[in-house]
Amino acid sequence: NAGVTQTPKFQVLKTGQSMTLQCAQDMNHEYMSWYRQDPGMGLRLIHYSVGAGITDQGEVPNGYNVSRSTTEDFPLRLLSAAPSQTSVYFCASRDTAKNIQYFGAGTRLSVL
Amino acid sequence: GQSLEQPSEVTAVEGAIVQINCTYQTSGFYGLSWYQQHDGGAPTFLSYNGLDGLEETGRFSSFLSRSDSYGYLLLQELQMKDSASYFCAVRANQAGTALIFGKGTTLSVSS
Numbered sequence: 613n614a615g616v617t618q619t620p621k622f623q624v625l626k627t628g629q630s631m632t633l634q635c636a637q638d639m640n641h642e643y644m645s646w647y648r649q650d651p652g653m654g655l656r657l658i659h660y661s662v663g664a665g666i667t668d669q670g671e672v673p674n675g676y677n678v679s680r681s682t683t684e685d686f687p688l689r690l691l692s693a694a695p696s697q698t699s700v701y702f703c704a705s706r707d708t709a710k711n712i713q714y715f716g717a718g719t720r721l722s723v724l
Numbered sequence: 725g726q727s728l729e730q731p732s733e734v735t736a737v738e739g740a741i742v743q744i745n746c747t748y749q750t751s752g753f754y755g756l757s758w759y760q761q762h763d764g765g766a767p768t769f770l771s772y773n774g775l776d777g778l779e780e781t782g783r784f785s786s787f788l789s790r791s792d793s794y795g796y797l798l799l800q801e802l803q804m805k806d807s808a809s810y811f812c813a814v815r816a817n818q819a820g821t822a823l824i825f826g827k828g829t830t831l832s833v834s835s
Binding site for chain 1 (some may be wrong): 732772774813
């Protein structure tokens, strides 16, 4: 059971480039989320999804897009990367019955 | 909206007991969770309180008082491996579709 899998683990982008951070879970969870973590700022919610075809904005959605075509996958897209998007990104899926959220290992992104 | 306040740093020695407090302001309350994160790692679930009172899991306990909008995580018999960041979190809405996290408390355990 792999849990929540994020790729890539590390990425360096130039300002203005676009990329997609991949996230997949094999626990059949309906609820999935994306967070960014910056020093001293904790985990801030970017976007979340309650099931295939349904997404919503979190606390810091600007500059990011998401889609949810399947229960398993929840990719995060940076349309035009900016240095302010340098961060560690975590994907999570939630077991609502147990009130437990499972996190992927994270993607460390640097935008130059 | 939601906001959570917790101390930024706590220090303790091995074998001691430490309490990490969390106060919250939410438009509706649907449970308080605690997560642990070691340096360079992913957050992992520790406990959940949906109702008032104490939940115990081994050396860790978590307490909730909904009337005071307050909870805490209690760590007993501290070990070096407990050095980590600890986050409290609340559900963002009634459906529990996402969690909102506090900024975290860094616990340093020394020998």
